Amino acid sequence: MPQATFRISRGDSATHGEFKDYAVEISEGMVVLDAVHLVQMVHAPDLAARWNCKAGKCGSCSAEINGMPRLMCMTRLSDLDLSVPVKIEPMKTFPRIKDLVTDVSWNFRVKEKIKKFKPRPADNADGTWNMAQRDVDRVQEFRKCIECFLCQDVCHVLRDHQKHDEFIGPRFIMWNAALEMHPLDTDDRLKELKDDNGLGYCNITKCCTKVCPEHIAITDNAIIPMKERVVDRYYDPLGWLWSKATGT
């Protein structure tokens, strides 16, 4: 059977990490995660990597493959150049715990701080609401997010400028958008988006959209509309008052 070499970054929080080469036998249809499992089985049982579903549904297996942020379980070997070693590294934006596993707990803390969903009173006596499919469509797009944090990983504001304290990243701007555009939600998160969450840091490079394995149009459908709402409210207050008063 043909072989391929995987150059995997190994190390923990204390060490810098170094690349180690592992050769494994490959077969038709394999994905990078299969190769990692083979390495664990044959060469390095202690190689740390996260995974759960192996079907692109849980967002656990994020890594950088030949420098690209991707899900290991959805990256087919047949799409890679196997004549040279395949480089596998952990996400760079988050501190490494060990090998391919990073500490993504910051993301969970960020989410907790965002104001939670607050629905309007129920429409019907049995506690239910009526919503049209076309009104839920756009929020459903955002709710496809599997929280793989690849968009967070690639965004230069976090990756290069380490603005973790001031900027919540594309995933959570989009989470704000999902709440703001939720047909039932009554709360308001624009002030926080502007003042605390660093919406202004995003300069619409669209790198986040490019890496999203769920193909969510993060920038066009979530970030830009949030930016527009902030502009309308805070930089065009008359327009905002007008629309509030007239309900348009």
Add this chain to the structure above:
Amino acid sequence: MATEFEVYEHDVLVIGAGGAGLRAAIEAAGSCSVGVVCKSLLGKAHTVMAEGGMAASMGNVDDRDSWKVHFADTMRGGQYLNQWRMAELHAKEAPDRVRELEKWGALFDRTKDGRILQRNFGGHRYPRLAHVGDRTGLELIRTLQDHGIHQGIKFYMENTVVSLVKDGDRVVGAFGYDRERGRFKLWRAGAVVLATGGIGRAYKVTSNSWEYTGDGQALAYEAGAELMDMEFIQFHPTGMMWPPSVQGILVTEGVRGEGGILVNNQGKRFMFDDIPENYKSSTADKEEEGWRYVTGDKNARRPPELLTRDHVARCIRREVKAGRGSPHGGVFLDISWIKEKVPNAPEHIRKKLPSMYHQFKELAGIDITTEPMEVGPTTHYMMGGVRVDPDSQMTNVPGLFAAGEVAAGLHGANRLGGNSLSDLIVFGKRAGEHAAKWAKENGRGTVDQAALAAAEAASLKPFEFGGAAENPYRVQHDLQELMQDNVGIVRVEEEMKFAQDQLQLLKDRAAKVGISSHREYNPGWHTAIDLRNLLLVSEAVTMCAIERKESRGGHFRDDFPAKDEAYASFNLIVKKGEDGQMVMHRRPIPPMPDELKQVIEENK
């Protein structure tokens, strides 16, 4: 070894952060302090993978639906081995539990008049599954997670429980380690809820993730709880077959619910050939009627592709055995054919089944809107598990509760699709409520330090043997092959007896697996620890499967291919005997009240 453990205290400790665990935690957090322990990160539990939907008789699409029909469907699907009281509570409470999710932010697909849309699924008489495209599990887990993080619950992510802590008869906490640093922890609690899911990793071809190593069943067993119905494993008829690395990954039943058909290599739609007697009156006998059904004609009967999973899986196996299978040992599942019926079919398919579309496109290079998929049976769901009280979800061990896939009873011999997600929220809530009550009434117990030290020592054994000893992955691999080949979808006495013997040998090997390196995030070590649980549940499955000398639901015996009335009146129970050996007995099914009998009669 006098070791110091980190100690945490809660009124209720929930083990597992899937749908059942989160729902239990939310309920308990309304009245007391709650901790949730889980092996993965929050939001990654198995529940996230569920696709098709959750069953609740809201009647939004067909108002003839009611809890009674749902109850009768569930009992028929389970071949009447279900705990009828659980099936009753489930059918009655599921609609409220689903609606409540909307209050917490879930956004289901809508009907034309703006209500929650419901879809057809196998064994459900009316369109009953609330869903979001084919990512319903994601919607469920995210909704519970995002609501849960605001309820004051403490989450311990990437922590694995290795034993339950007892004070006399009673469970008073759990003991485990964190994956990141490999340090041991003690969680003291008034009550513990197990919500750890299933056992699919005991098999080679499975739709289940690494987490499904039967931990909860094994923890409960070791603590003295009874396991029930362990012979009933659901092999889902449609797993991916090709390429090899994706074998077993689930293809949602939703494909068939949207009109997908099963065909053999001669192009024949073979499901019409064998329709079981008790489903004849409710199954279409012409293709044209089947199509009308999936497109919403209330007077049409369902196509045979939507018969129960056990039956469909066996029909597929029959075709393959008879040489009518697809190139890689499955059959064809075709949704692309609907282009004959629907304008814009490709777009329609992508909208209704987006993640299936991507899954095949990205993993198999197949465009399901233009070509058929290759599918075959895959190990999917554990009907059996920890026996619980139907109302409170408490096990026979005081202070220990169980809910979700780890618990037994609701599904009997075969689970209907969509009845798991609703199970999680109905019985998750009940477990949380009763665990909180129990914890408040009984307070904390005392902890036996010696037992903790022993549990720690046992867990650390693999490091003593070192990297040159038996490889844990190898043992796991051999176990999966053994169970797949000998206690799989079609069973015979001889093979199972063989498996029983082999399991003993594997146990010896597992006791000597070794691991090099240190404790920090070491998957080899984690696998070594999980092995004990996998072996224990495999032993229980095999023991019960040998004992049930008939075919029923998920349990099919080639040597006893018919259903046998003599086996209709009891559930099999295993537990740890006095001398530490596994013992088994038959537990008579409690008599069903006349009202429920009548409900079943009316909905025959």
